[in-house]
Amino acid sequence: MMVAALLKEASIRTDGYLFRSMGRDSFKNQGFTDCPVGYRPFKTVVDGLKGKGYLEVVTGFKESVNVHDRGIATRFRATPKLIALAEQYGIRLPDWASHFTMLPRPKAVRAPIQLRADSRKDKKGKKHKGGRVDFDPAHPAAYRYAKQVHDINTFFADQDIQPAECHFAFTRIFAQGDHRDYRWNKGARLYSYAFGKSYQQMPRVARPERGDHIGRENITINGEPVVEVDISASYLTILHKLMRVPLPADPYDIPGVPRKVAKIWVTITLGHTGFHSRWPDAAKRRYSSNHPNGAADLQRDFPFGKTQRKILDHLPLLKDWPTNPVTWADLQFLESSAVVDAVHELATRYGVPALPLHDAVIVPRSKAELAKQVLSTCFQGHVGVLPTLTTK
Structure with a gap:
């Protein structure tokens, strides 16, 4: 399993590093599945491969003993000797996957x-993901949501998804569990865990020059090509409905601001607790992703303050976003509820596999119209308005 992961990583990018903490505590309560690998067997494999010259190991470190401080996990990379050994047995990097059998879902x-728990910022302003919060699995809401995810995982265990390593199983993560009087109504996206890069982390279209040799459009489900059914302006639609304010016919048709830039601003704003003071690095990378050699400069092309003012003039409801009683966690919960319900209904009622994205589902091409009907009905049931759907 480790050799397969090393060869896969080497086939994707030149640095080919895998990351894994070697702290003993990190091997306890492994993930969300029931197939843990303990510290001792893992360490034995690492030492054996390294001793034979097949594995390069770069030891990780932590900046301090503070449990909340970040560090760098230990990195692992296949050596040329391991790659050469694999080739002796007919295993070439481009077709590594055909030589290994994935664990069944x-x-x-x-x-x-x-x-x-809610995320927090340290003294340096770095944001840290909230830790897990214990809960009673017999709580009616917890039991109901867990049963729904169980149904989905059971269904997908028998579906043929290719590439196989892009999805293993789902878990649904609820947010802000440390708030008083928590009601299981914050966040709650359905996340895919995978042995390789999850399909949720893939770009829609392959970008070999950036190391993404497979895009979501290359996925097949039960041997059939796929399409994405997408909810247009999902967060904006939900927020305007909740605040009882009409949504502009085209919320992204803003004079002087390209649609791509407007979407980036809306995404970073409604996914945040207030307004940003500048373009975040992730937004800059997203803007330049389709420009060769990184020629695009978001701040240079569209200065943040000026661009924000134009967007707020077009979407005046957002002017009060920092003080709005509705937060990103509320928007995400309603959106995810619609998507998860649609995935569940398509699976259990129609026998149709639908891979969830944040605001979309990936389905076999022949099931696109059915997926649109189900997703539209589920969205209306949670939000109270029919969504605008597009197919890609």
Whole structure:
């Protein structure tokens, strides 16, 4: 399994590093599945491969003993000797996957749902993901949501998804579980865990020059090509409905601001607790992703303050976003509820596999119209308005 992962990583990018903490505590309560690998067997494999010259190991470190401080996990990379050995047995990097059998997808996982605390910032302003919060699995809401994810995992265990390593199992993560009087109504996206890069982390279209040799459009489900059914302006639609304000016919048709830039601004704003003071690095990377040699400069082309003012003039409801009683966690919960319900209904009622994205589902091409009907009905049921759907 480790050799397969090393060869896969080497086939994707030249640095080819895998990351894994070697701290003993990190091997306890492994993930959300019931197939843990303990510290001792893992360390034995690492030492054996390294001793034979097949594995390069770069030891990780932590900046301090503070449990909340970040560090760098230990990195692992296949050496040329391992790659040469594989080739002696007919295993070439481009077709590594045809020589290894993936573990079958589980019908059940240990933690179909997770509850996490709110994220926090340290003294340096770095944001840290909230830790897990204990909860009673017999709580009616927790039991209901866990049962729904269990149904979805059970269904997907028998579906042929290619590339196989892009999905293993789902877990649903609820947010802000450390708030008083928590009601299981914050966040709650359905996340895919995978042995390789999850399909949710793939770009829609392959970008070999950036190391992404496979895009979501290359996925097949039960041997059939796929399409994405997408909810247009999902967060904006939900927010305007909740605040009882009409949504502009085309919320992204803003004079002087390209649609791509407007979407980036809306995404970073409604996913945040207030307004940003500048373009975040992730937004800059997204803007330049389709420009060769990184020629595009978001701040240079569209200065943040000026661009924000134009967007707020077009979408005046957002002017009060920092003080709005509705937060990103509320928007995400309603959106994810619609998507997860659609995935569940398509699976259990129609026998149709639908891979969830944040605001979309990936389905076999022949099932696109059915997926649109189901997703539209589920969105209306949670939000109270029919969404605008597009197919890609």
